[in-house]
Amino acid sequence: MADALPERFRVEILEGSIVASPTPSPKHAEVIRRISEQMSPQLPGDLACYQVLSVGISAESSEYASPDLTVFPIAKARESDDWLSAPDSVELVVEVASPGNARTDTETKPRVYASMGIPVYLLIDPRDGSLVCYSDPREGAYQATHRMKFGDTVVLPEPLKDVRIETADLPRDS
Template identity: 35%
Template structure:
């Protein structure tokens, strides 16, 4: 394996994918910014939030599908591997894809924060940059730490140029190409 240096990854993407294939089912690995990361297994409230969003998307945009726990090729030149809590794509877009999909058809990536020490760096810093670099138009962060929903959009040069943060309970407008408004009042129930 390639060792981590100040300006290099811990290993190649191919080495990571081999490692990830052999990891136990109870361990979810990601390769973000050249580092292997263990993604926490979701708790019940995390799963309920994901299901709430899935139902909202199905009702508001029946032409789209929100796939949970989907592996994505992210970052510049697809050198990262992120396991998004959800990706929103046009119906049928994942046909023929392997475990790690290109982000070309992804309209929105979704993360729900977990209560672990890496949440701030992973979900609020690294994931927005990785998703923006992959050209994903919208990144939706449901942040249970401060009971907010953050919409990142307009990716350009590896960063989202726009960001809107609203409290649980607000009507959250998700811009084009998703173009839906979420009533986030039910999220208050899952804040703990």
Template identity: 35%
Template sequence: MTVSGIDRLHSQLSKLEDMFPGFLTEIVEGSIVMNPVRPFHGKTIQRLWSIVEGQLPEGWALVSDVAFPFDDANEFCPDLAVIPAEAEAENRSAYPADLIELVAEVVSPESVRRDYEMKPRWYASRGIANYLVLDPLKGHVVTMWNPGPDGYRGRDTISYGPELAIDSSLGKLSIPTARLPVDPKARS
């Protein structure tokens, strides 16, 4: 995709976000998708950010809800992505998807299919080594690794509670999952 194509897509999304505050907007398989943002969604992102940020090696940085165009029909705004600090310092609204080293999505009722089925194929196809799906609706995290052309070959589901150790190209990351919020409806 050309830079002008990326700029055009991002311009379209920015207009929609301005018209519908409180919604996250992405382009997924050619469709514009809008999800309402919920408190547990934001709280999960904030906690994960604070946990991961101090563990990143020098030269890496976190970004949240910025655009990563994959092609003309797919532009994702990951809840959390690790990219080179040099790129993050450019303070852009969109970056090439190939910069992502690790990505995390937080599930909302409207994003279940996209986060568990659609996005793993796209993230894996770009060689993103680790994909985390944090699910406050079910109280678990799904880790995916070993990317291939059709998706991730490795997958584990861990209930919130124990410390999660992720072996990544960034080094070993530890995430104390007991600190992550769980939707009260998931407990009933």
């Protein structure tokens, strides 16, 4: 098939554009594993961390994103057979920027996730050891932006108030 994506790419539709990103590296996956393992025991009992969960406005809209990590209600995960999850059920999304998709994660996704009304977007950038926690989405933009660096403790805002993530040992890109 001539117009098929090359192997190892995943697709999202963001702001009307098809965005193909390389499948994450093991180091990328390790960042997500460490974040998930820290967050999981701190979450309320009705929420859990999920990977490979796509979020979109509605089944009728072609726009959707597939965050690296999503905090989502366990009951909805157990009940739903739909491939697309409603953003009003999502409490947090996490993206790990990599050389192949950094612009999408740092520029496009803050707008997309804010327009979906997702309460918190945590961007982790192993390229320079930085983190940005976006929160308080209103009128298509996050109103609060908190910048940190690896080594800082991330304390998440509402609705995950007081969930803490230690970042000193997160792997950085070479």
